[in-house]
Structures are given as structure tokens and as C-alpha cells.
Amino acid sequence: MRGAVNRMKMLAGGAAMAAFVFAATPSHALDITKMTLSNGATLLVSEQHQLPMVTVMVEFDAGTRRDPKGKEGLAELTARCLSQGTKELTAPEFDQKVDFMGSEVGVATERDYSTAGMTTLTKYQDDTLKLLAGILTEPGLRDADIERKRAEQVAEIKAAEEQPGYTADVEFVKDLFGDSPYGHPGAGYSDSVAKISDDDVRGFYHDHYKLGGAIIAVAGDVKADEVKVSLEKELAGLTGTVAPQAEPPPIAVPPGLHVKLIDRDVAQANIIMGSGGVARSNPDFYRLKVMNYILGGGGFSSRLVKIVRSEHGLAYSVDSGFEPGKFQGAFTIGLQTKNQSSNQAIDLILQQIREIQEKPVSDAELDGAKKYLVGSFPLNIERQSAIASFMIQVEFYGLGLDYADQYPKLIGSVTKDEVLAVAKKYLHPDAMIVVAVANQSDAKIKTAQMEKAADGASAQ
């Protein structure tokens, strides 16, 4: 195999990418059957009989937004510990059974929820489902396994911090969201994870892995009514609901560009800048989708790529995006450029933000954005895992089972005036958080204090 990695991690990675799926749009409906289990869980099934395989994803209200203050990383650690066997099976016994079938079983966290998932050949669906149900209803959660996964997570965080982009993101998220549920990296910090006790993990499982109000999505070679019977049998015991979480106050970045400069021996400055965005339920979502595509979300069709990459050759990657969630998310622009180009790149970006706030976009830009957003939908629900995560998002964010049919209309009705209005309302070139991990002596990022100091020096 090219690029050998542990398969569990691939599965986790697949699930972690899920939030991207609803960025795209349907052009044809997906047949979804909706049912309810006796414990209150919503079951969504999309029958896909072309291949002898099945994908199941179970959503729990156990995302990283549920992390307690000081114990950031608890949701992620709990998810990792859950796949370490059951009361009956030790972790190695569990792994042996999963691998012998060639199946994939794992639990992954996102900001808003966690997903326990499996992918298996149809012929092993019953046995694999039993294993998945086992770790959800009777997880082992043994002291030794928790200890190992905790140390592993701390080490992985230290490894991630080697990536300048990861460090920039962490600092940005802290500064923008502060104490709110989104204000920390999903994996936590090395010191906060180290402080999580075995009982914290068992308590988090106990409080958050409940199926009343949860969503189960199945895509694959199954019959909807038959899979309902199996799930009822295996998962009915997971009853109860999770207490709702209070919505955090709106994000308010005070006027000014608040810069955090992190000095590191790197060849490139890693810059992220942004402000408060929207929640997924915000009715401006679709207008923002179109506006952002034109500004920096649309690859080679976007203004930021055209200006910063193509015209000035300053970056390989530059983009902008909203990350709407259950709560208000962030708006960010990110790029990497050689240290010495930092100021020039920041200037070009600020100029582009102002431009899209001042002048209406062109007819061609509006038309191109709509055609891409509407037309590219089927590309994003091709694979079973993508279909399953799509169904979970549709249900979690209350988009409606006919979302696939509605989306073209929601995008299609956006006007140039609306694009201009949302650019004015949601972009704040004069009030943003800016984080730069760079070799600061080369980057020489100009801050107000430095300019003042420089002015003072030249006046004397």
C-alpha cells in the first residue's frame, strides 16, 4: 500500500473530515429512510447495493465543545479509550477480531459531536456491529489502557506542535474564542490532558454516550428494516439523553488588529487571521457561502488565490473560510509565505477584504460561484463514509431530509446585493485576531508599537 499508516487512524481521519461535506451541494436527491429506535435514537439509512460493504456511523453529544475547563482533551481521550476493548474483550483481543475480518471500527471526535463508526464487508456486518456495540455499551475503560492512551495523546500533541500551522491555529482559537466551548484545540494541551484522571474518562463516557436524541447513519449494502432490527438488538440498552449545553455569548473582537507573533526557526511564516463567524443555523449561511467562494474559498476561482498566489507568487496555499457549528464559529484567512513576504501578504489580504465590502462582485463571479457550489455536490457524497456523515449533518443541524433538493434553490437565489451586504456585516478588516508563527527577525511584521518606535527614532 502506498502511504502505510494504521487503519484505525485512517478511519478516524475520515470521520474528522466530515464537517466539510455540507460545504457542497446536492444536484439530485439521496434516498434516505428515517426511523426511530425505542431508545429515542434517530436512524437514517441510505441503501447502496453496488458494493458488498456497509458503513455505520453513530453520533453522540460528546464533541470537544463538551470539554471541561482545565481538562481540555477529555472528549478526544474518551473517544480513543472507547476503542480499547470491552468488558469481555481486552484491547488486543478486540483488535485481533476487528482486523481478522478486515473491518474498521473506531471513535472520532469533532467540535460538535463524536462519531463511533465501522466499515465492513457485508458478510461480516453482524459480527462487526457486535464489536462496535460492545465498545459503546460495555467498554473496557481499564486503568492501564486509559493510562496508555493519555500518554499517547500527550505525545501526539507534542508532535503536532512541531507543525507551525498547528501552533498558529491553537493560538488563534484561544484568542478568538476565549473561554467559550470552541476555545481550545480538540486534542487539548499536553498539560491539560496529563491532568485528566481515569475516572474523568469513565465519567465523560457515562454522561455523554447516550442514544436518546442521538443519530445513527447507515450507508451500504443493507435493507433498512433489517438493519433497524439489528441496531435495536445491539444498541437499545444505550438510553437516556445528554443535558443541553448553554450557548456562549457572541464573539466580539475589539477594534484593531490584534497580533500574536510566535518566533520559531522556520523557512515560512504561517499566518492566520480572522474574526467571529456564524452558527450553522444563521440564515445568512448560504449568502456567506457564495461570498466566501469568491473571496477565498473557491481555489483558482477565488480572489485571494488569484492575487496572492497567481499574481504575486507569494504563497502555495491561501484561502478563507467560515466554520459554522452548533454555536458561532470562526471566519479565518490563512496562508504560508516566506518570512520576508509577511507584511506584503497581509496587506494584499486586507485590501481584498475591503474590496469585497466596497464593490459588488461581478455577474461572472456570482454565476461561477453558484454553478460550482450547486454542481459539485454529487462529488462530495460519492463514498459510503461521505454519505453517512452527510446524513448525520443533515439531521444534527436540522437541514431537513429534502436538503439535497433545497440546496440548489438556497444557493441559486443569492443576489449581488446580498453578497455585498454579508461582506459588510461579517468581515472586519479593522477588528481581527492575527497570529503569525515565523522567524520574526526575518518577517519583521509591522505592528503599531514598532511603527511608533520607528517614528520616534526617526524624529529624534
Add this chain to the structure above:
Amino acid sequence: MRITIFGNHRRLVSTAALGTLLCIAAAAPVRAGMADAVKAQTLPNGLHVLVLENHKAPLATFNVFYRVGSRNEQFGKTGLSHLCEHLMFKGTKKLGPEEFSQIIQQHGGEDNAFTEEDFTDYFETINKDHLDVPITLEADRMANFEPKDFDKEKHVVLEERRLRTDDNPEDALDEMVRAQAFVAHPYHWPVIGWFHDVDGLTLADAMAYHKIYYSPQNALIVAVGDFNGDQVLKEISEAFGGIKNGAKPPAVTEVEPAQEGTRHVEMQHAANLPAFEEGYHVPNLASADSFPLEIASEILSDGQSSRLYKKLVVEKQMVVDIGAGYDMTTFDPNLFVVSAQMRPGVTAAATEAEVEKEIAAMRDTPVGEEELQKAKNLEQAQFVFGQDSVMREAEMLGVYQMLGDYHLVDKYIDGIDKVTAADVQRVMKTYLVASNMTEGVLVPTGVLPHGGEGISSGELR
């Protein structure tokens, strides 16, 4: 090593846990008997075309492979294949820079390209009703290459190198290990090229390179999707049939001499954790040893029940992550790689000693029947899972055709099934030995910890 024209979008860390460690995809082989369903044609100008109907979803993928990669480059001009890939997006006699991608996007499609050691693949995935659009555009850039903004694009590529390699400890280490393992063969240099080489490339270099390698006789088209195969063959033939060939590309003749003794390389880099990478010279698909090597890599590191994971991650708890990788589909013999990133406080030397114990156990004792069967079951399952994407099907057909025959796809599972415990032991004894190993160790010089010194705050202008 695969380098793309356009990077993935970022996600904030609050939404994706530890993305850098979690998101790597392996290309699994494709559906059994699929080669029989392929329609193949060779146009009079030598262009090979494969089309395969797949009615799973209302979309289609269109791939143009060129048999050119870093393997075809010369000392002093490394990175030319990858730069050429970038320039393919910078315009033709008819189109301006990036117009190619913009037109695809306006039709609801996505396009990208990647360069490897052996080949370059340009691909579009698009609604089945718009397949004519990539067909027309790809024919245009094969015939009418005329890139603009050369210097700007070169700077973009240099930024890409800083991002992927220079500021990425594991990639930087991999580059050094390969440069040490290959002395004579072009696998010696990285796909993206050495920084100074790339900086010195000229538009004339790229134009000459395109003329030699971007001809119909050196290309392969693979289309997979929800369409009528005969109709698509006809459209492709009309669009590409008139494109003329230049001189035949020169063959790559370098052969890597046998390695006689362990080679060591050390790299100091801004990092928190030590890491190592071991590369062993191994044969490719042309050898009967390729399938046993594939099984060996499965047994060593596929799944949490694999030997290296169980020993190093679970039992000894020495590493953050460990993996063994083998790709039998490289054009020339390449490396079987074992790599790991250590936990804090653990040395690479101690970990490598444990890894060697595991490798030695597989040299000394045949693997058990159940373990062998588990590896085969994993391969079979991944074979099916891999068919869940038209893009992956197209890529595998393309790779096997470039290796000689797309029918080889159908023989994959057979080859895996026939592997015996004695075969695995034989290849371990032959190839996974110290004298055939190049070992690279990353010595971390540290990065500033979060919240620590070196952070300053202020207001931007």
C-alpha cells in the same frame, strides 16, 4: 511521495483533533474482474485510452497520465517535472493562467494534478453531463502549452517546498534517507526538487521538457464513470487524435548498484520528538517477491493487531506512531520503509533495536497460518473498500497500464492469496537485513512550547 498542484483547505484545530497525524490515505486496489469491463483503444498517434463504466453515482472522472516524473530528471535540473505540472495550469495558446481550473469549477467540477517519481496525473471529477469539458481542455494543454507568469509560479513552487519539506521534520528526513539510499538512480532526489535547482529552472527548460514528455505516445487517458463507454471513447479520439508526436522520450537507464552495508544519516531539525526512517531496497511488481513483501508490510503494521503496533505502541509504549510501507507499483525497484516518531524521552536507537527484534522474528520463524490469513483478509476488504471511489479505480487502472498491462489489476487478489508463510520468511531474509538498510535519524532541536517564551503581542499598524 506525491506532490499536488493545490493544497487541501485548512481546518481549525478546534474542529479537527490532530489532522496532521490522522489523515493519510492509502490507495487500495480495485474491483475484481474490472479489467474485463474496460474498453481499451490505442489511437493512431500512440495515445492509449481506457474507459470504464461505473454507474454508482452520477459523476465521472477523467485522468491524463504522462509517463514523466522526477525519475526522468537530471542532476542540476531536479523538480522540473513538478514545475512543469504547475505550468500546465498557467495557460495555453487559447487560455489564460488558471482559466483551465476556473472553467472546470464553473461546470461544478474539481480538478487537480500530482507528480510522483514515476508519473504525473492530471484529473478532473465532474458531473457526468459535462465530461466533454475536461476532454476538450486536456487536449488543448497537451497540444498548445504556452504558460504565462513563469517566475511567479516558480516562487509558488518554492513556497510549496518550504511548506511541505523545509518546515516539516518527517518530510525533510525522508528526503535525506532517499538521497542516501539511492546513489546512482534518480530516486535519489525528491519529487519537488532541491531548492537551488528549482530556483535555477528556466522557461526554456520547461518548454523543452514538455515537448519531449507531453506527447500522445507518452500519455495514457483513463476515464471512469456514469457514461456510455463507446461514446466517450469516440469523444476522446476526436479531441486527441490529431495531436502530433515529437521525438521519442529517452529511456531511464540508471540502475542502482547493490547496497553493501548499512548507511546512516542524521538530521537536526526544529522538532520536539526524535524520529527515524529505515529504507530497505526491494523489487517491484516485476518480481515474484512483491506479493510476499506486501503481506510482510501488512503483518508488520496494518491494524492495531499488527506486530509493530502491538509491540511498540501498546506493549513497550515507545512511539507516537509507527508504520511499514511498501509500494509494488513503482516503475523501478524502490524502498520498503519503516518509520516511527518516538514518545518524549525515548531514543530512536532504543526503538530501532525493538523494531529489529520484530523484523528478526519474521526472518527466523514463519508467520502463523491465522496471522497470514488475517493479512489476506485485510487486503481483500481493502480491495472492496477501494472501489467506493471512481477516482481510485481510474488511478489503479492507470498505474497498472503504465507498468505494462491494466489486466494486472485483476490478478492482484490472486497474487495475494498465493503467498505462503515460507514466501514471507524468504523475502524477510533476503531484503529486510541490516546490510541492505539505510537508516535516518531525526535529532530534534526543539520548537518553542505553546505559551512559552518567544511570543509577543501587539496591534497591527
